[in-house]
Amino acid sequence: MSTISSPVDATYIPLWRVRLRLFWRAVKTNWAMFAENPIGLFGLGLIIFFGLFALAHPILISTVWEAKIYDPVNGFDIEIPYHPSPPSAKHLLGTDPMGRDVLSQLMFSTRYEFALGMISAIVTVLIATSIGAIAAYYGGITDILLMRIVDLVIMIPYLPILIVMSALMRVGMIELALFIGILSGFGGTAIVIKSQALTVKVKPYIEAARISGGGDFHIIFTHMVPNLLPIALLYMMFVVTGAIFSEAVLSFFGLTEIDMSWGLMINTTQVFGYIMRFDAWYLLLPASLAITLLCAAFYMVGRALDEVVNPRLRER
Amino acid sequence: MTQDNNTLVDVQNLSKLFPIGQGVFKQAESFVHAVSGVNLKIKRGESVGLVGESGCGKTTTGKLLTRLIDPSEGNIFLDTDEGRVDIAHMRGKEMKIFRRRVQMIFQDPYESMNPRLTIYDTVAEPLNVQGIGTVAEREARVSDLLETVGLTPASSFLFRYPHELSGGQRQRVAIARALVINPDFVVADEPTSMLDVSVRTGVMHLMQDLADRFGVTYLYITHDLAVARYMCDRIAVMYLGKIVEIGNTEDVLQHPKHPYTKALLSAVPVPDPTYTREPILIKGGISRPVDPEPRCRFYDRCPLADKICEGNDHPPLEDQGGGHLAACYHI
Numbered sequence: 001m002s003t004i005s006s007p008v009d010a011t012y013i014p015l016w017r018v019r020l021r022l023f024w025r026a027v028k029t030n031w032a033m034f035a036e037n038p039i040g041l042f043g044l045g046l047i048i049f050f051g052l053f054a055l056a057h058p059i060l061i062s063t064v065w066e067a068k069i070y071d072p073v074n075g076f077d078i079e080i081p082y083h084p085s086p087p088s089a090k091h092l093l094g095t096d097p098m099g100r101d102v103l104s105q106l107m108f109s110t111r112y113e114f115a116l117g118m119i120s121a122i123v124t125v126l127i128a129t130s131i132g133a134i135a136a137y138y139g140g141i142t143d144i145l146l147m148r149i150v151d152l153v154i155m156i157p158y159l160p161i162l163i164v165m166s167a168l169m170r171v172g173m174i175e176l177a178l179f180i181g182i183l184s185g186f187g188g189t190a191i192v193i194k195s196q197a198l199t200v201k202v203k204p205y206i207e208a209a210r211i212s213g214g215g216d217f218h219i220i221f222t223h224m225v226p227n228l229l230p231i232a233l234l235y236m237m238f239v240v241t242g243a244i245f246s247e248a249v250l251s252f253f254g255l256t257e258i259d260m261s262w263g264l265m266i267n268t269t270q271v272f273g274y275i276m277r278f279d280a281w282y283l284l285l286p287a288s289l290a291i292t293l294l295c296a297a298f299y300m301v302g303r304a305l306d307e308v309v310n311p312r313l314r315e316r
Numbered sequence: 317m318t319q320d321n322n323t324l325v326d327v328q329n330l331s332k333l334f335p336i337g338q339g340v341f342k343q344a345e346s347f348v349h350a351v352s353g354v355n356l357k358i359k360r361g362e363s364v365g366l367v368g369e370s371g372c373g374k375t376t377t378g379k380l381l382t383r384l385i386d387p388s389e390g391n392i393f394l395d396t397d398e399g400r401v402d403i404a405h406m407r408g409k410e411m412k413i414f415r416r417r418v419q420m421i422f423q424d425p426y427e428s429m430n431p432r433l434t435i436y437d438t439v440a441e442p443l444n445v446q447g448i449g450t451v452a453e454r455e456a457r458v459s460d461l462l463e464t465v466g467l468t469p470a471s472s473f474l475f476r477y478p479h480e481l482s483g484g485q486r487q488r489v490a491i492a493r494a495l496v497i498n499p500d501f502v503v504a505d506e507p508t509s510m511l512d513v514s515v516r517t518g519v520m521h522l523m524q525d526l527a528d529r530f531g532v533t534y535l536y537i538t539h540d541l542a543v544a545r546y547m548c549d550r551i552a553v554m555y556l557g558k559i560v561e562i563g564n565t566e567d568v569l570q571h572p573k574h575p576y577t578k579a580l581l582s583a584v585p586v587p588d589p590t591y592t593r594e595p596i597l598i599k600g601g602i603s604r605p606v607d608p609e610p611r612c613r614f615y616d617r618c619p620l621a622d623k624i625c626e627g628n629d630h631p632p633l634e635d636q637g638g639g640h641l642a643a644c645y646h647i
Binding site: 015018022203204205207208209210211212213214215218222223226227 | 379382384411412415416418419420422423424427428429430431432433434438441442445446451455474475493497
């Protein structure tokens with residue numbers, strides 16, 4: 001064979017660059033499918049907006065905003081006699097009953113909401129994918145045990161458990177994200193991923209891999225998991241929504257040890273008795289709207305991804 | 317047959333029983349005798365065809381020989397550099413080494429490749445898993461083989477995905493993948509049945525060509541007698557988990573001994589409208605061999621069945637001359 005392109009050929013391209021190019025091509029084709037859906041684009045736009053919103057806070061604090069006045073936790077504007085104060089040129093969304101800038105609080109909290117959503121989603125999906133793939137691959141007693149654990153998790157009323165947890169111990173942002181990730185229901189995701197794994201498991205390429213000498217680990221991680229990842233990614237989006245929502249609920253009850261979050265902003269409003277006062281809308285509305293919009297954004301991206309992942313939903 | 321050095325695979329009394337209704341806390345009530353007491357010798361460099369209708373245990377036999385499923389009983393001896401080894405009860409590391417010697421080509425080229433891996437990854441997987449060669453060596457070996465199986469230029473196929481290839485091209489990739497670690501023995505499970513007739517001969521020709529070039533021994537599993545005739549030196553006819561007739565291809569096809577083989581041959585259409593042939597009638601259809609009666613497996617459908625067949629166990633394979641064996645009391 002003299003005509004083959006051997007590694008010494010002039011046109012030889014290293015393997016990793018070929019892989020990078022293939023990855024880029026896959027990203028482009030998937031993006032084309034995703035971009036067809038206006039809902040997904042809108043959701044992605046919202047997420048990007050919130051991302052920039054979060055990034056802008058440290059920049060504003062270090063340049064335009066005076067830290068003493070605009071600090072989201074300890075700031076106080078002594079020039080204004082009565083707090084809370086309605087929106088003004090100095091405080092675009094007004095100040096809260098403790099004299100802190102609402103816009104600054106809103107922006108400061110965004111990064112934590114993102115981190116919380118992402119950490120808990122990754123934890124959930126990691127657990128769900130491992131359980132789904134392992135249960136489907138091994139079957140038998142392993143399958144039964146893992147699936148009963150999943151049933152248990154589905155049954156657990158996780159919000160009351162989180163409330164008890166936060167009463168017993170100090171629950172910061174990371175702990176909360178992990179708790180939500182573990183408890184808030186990898187159950188449903190695991191079942192869906194397992195059903196997908198069952199259809200992958202019986203494909204002849206799994207047998208072909210075994211005939212080549214591939215062990216269980218090799219088969220699960222190079223053949224099964226890549227075929228499960230699209231669905232896992234999809235469910236990740238939905239878990240983010242749930243996590244942000246749960247955090248808001250817990251913070252509203254004042255059960256978390258978090259400096260500032262959207263739920264805590266609503267909690268402050270409630271504690272000072274402004275929750276039913278529509279003239280103080282600037283206390284309640286920004287945080288609630290932010291929670292709703294960010295949850296909706298992740299959900300919309302999830303729906304659009306669903307169409308990319310699931311060809312049956314595509315209108316073609 | 318006497319034990320000679322030329323035998324590559326020697327299957328002795330191989331059986332596979334599948335339990336029915338078995339649970340974690342429940343014993344199986346009955347068993348499907350998918351393969352029972354199969355004896356088969358395959359010489360080095362020879363192609364043996366395994367024919368039979370659907371559900372007769374052909375594919376199970378193939379999977380047993382590649383150890384995709386564990387045999388319930390019996391031995392499979394493989395002639396290797398270290399002498400004869402029994403692969404029926406291998407485990408762990410030994411098994412991984414054995415995987416280098418026996419490979420399989422699957423029926424469906426659309427399902428036998430992971431849609432998320434490129435052609436290179438698919439073909440190089442055996443090398444990868446077995447840890448043979450460096451990355452550059454593997455790449456050279458893979459493109460070399462792709463050219464050999466007729467996918468030229470290899471560089472334009474290496475980093476494509478399976479869905480970008482046609483059925484014939486995919487089956488060529490599957491062949492390349494099976495041969496990439498230089499196996500001695502390849503089980504081909506109906507490799508051409510999913511292909512268009514127009515590309516079928518091309519793939520069959522390629523497989524013969526590669527057998528000559530790399531010294532590969534094939535076990536061909538097929539239900540197409542024409543394919544078996546084209547590809548194989550010897551044919552074994554299977555019925556309900558038993559080999560009922562085995563012999564040289566032309567012997568078996570021209571002078572079938574067993575009533576089942578005769579019926580099978582009479583079902584092959586002849587492209588001549590004026591040709592009339594005595595139809596050989598067999599009753600009913602193939603059944604699942606669930607706990608079969610200890611008598612000839614073909615008894616229920618056999619036109620020759622009588623008291624001898626009913627009273628005795630399944631007849632043994634007996635030599636009818638010239639290495640042509642058949643299992644029937646009425647020959």
